[in-house]
Amino acid sequence: GAGVSQTPSNKVTEKGKYVELRCDPISGHTALYWYRQSLGQGPEFLIYFQGTGAADDSGLPNDRFFAVRPEGSVSTLKIQRTERGDSAVYLCASSLRQQDTQYFGPGTRLTVL
Amino acid sequence: AQSVTQPDIHITVSEGASLELRCNYSYGATPYLFWYVQSPGQGLQLLLKYFSGDTLVQGIKGFEAEFKRSQSSFNLRKPSVHWSDAAEYFCAVGAQEYGNKLVFGAGTILRVKS
Numbered sequence: 001g002a003g004v005s006q007t008p009s010n011k012v013t014e015k016g017k018y019v020e021l022r023c024d025p026i027s028g029h030t031a032l033y034w035y036r037q038s039l040g041q042g043p044e045f046l047i048y049f050q051g052t053g054a055a056d057d058s059g060l061p062n063d064r065f066f067a068v069r070p071e072g073s074v075s076t077l078k079i080q081r082t083e084r085g086d087s088a089v090y091l092c093a094s095s096l097r098q099q100d101t102q103y104f105g106p107g108t109r110l111t112v113l
Numbered sequence: 114a115q116s117v118t119q120p121d122i123h124i125t126v127s128e129g130a131s132l133e134l135r136c137n138y139s140y141g142a143t144p145y146l147f148w149y150v151q152s153p154g155q156g157l158q159l160l161l162k163y164f165s166g167d168t169l170v171q172g173i174k175g176f177e178a179e180f181k182r183s184q185s186s187f188n189l190r191k192p193s194v195h196w197s198d199a200a201e202y203f204c205a206v207g208a209q210e211y212g213n214k215l216v217f218g219a220g221t222i223l224r225v226k227s
Contacts, residue, residue, distance in 0.1 A: 033215075042205075042218050043217045048214050056214060099209050
């Protein structure tokens with residue numbers, strides 16, 4: 001079946017601009033996670049949704065970052081006033097339930113010039 | 114704080130040789146443990162996982178890992194490496210108490226010599 005998909009695969013923007021990154025989880029998966037992977041590092045947790053609600057947003061670095069999942073399926077990660085330090089690969093993962101294996105999408109590579 | 118250490122940034126092995134990638138964790142709860150592999154430009158693919166039970170777990174592509182609670186380790190092994198195994202490997206830890214968010218190590222890049 002279809003895996004986790006993320007769009008766009010690449011995004012180049014200018015400092016100060018607003019960006020949205022989209023994640024389509026595996027159908028039926030109730031849990032959805034966002035991670036950020038900087039060059040040479042492992043992924044770092046940003047936010048986790050169980051259904052429509054953000055169950056844990058402790059990894060969001062500041063209030064420029066926000067994510068939604070209004071219908072409990074697709075999620076959008078929103079970054080305001082982008083900074084060069086936001087450049088990274090943003091990964092989305094989903095799992096059937098909270099404690100199950102997380103399956104990752106291919107990621108969105110964000111470059112802030 | 115939860116943390117995962119992968120002591121080896123790079124490892125080079127000859128094709129056909131055995132492999133062991135190290136992973137140590139520090140976690141304040143009963144952990145779930147995972148190994149993921151990432152090829153260039155690809156997403157993370159799950160190799161194997163440990164939730165409970167038998168501490169020696171088998172995964173895909175001939176990989177296995179052993180959970181040793183006393184050593185807080187979850188090392189990944191393969192008896193005979195193939196050139197296609199060249200990739201970056203990540204160890205990750207999660208726990209139900211922390212909402213199952215994963216904490217990843219920094220990764221180990223595996224190079225395979227022919």
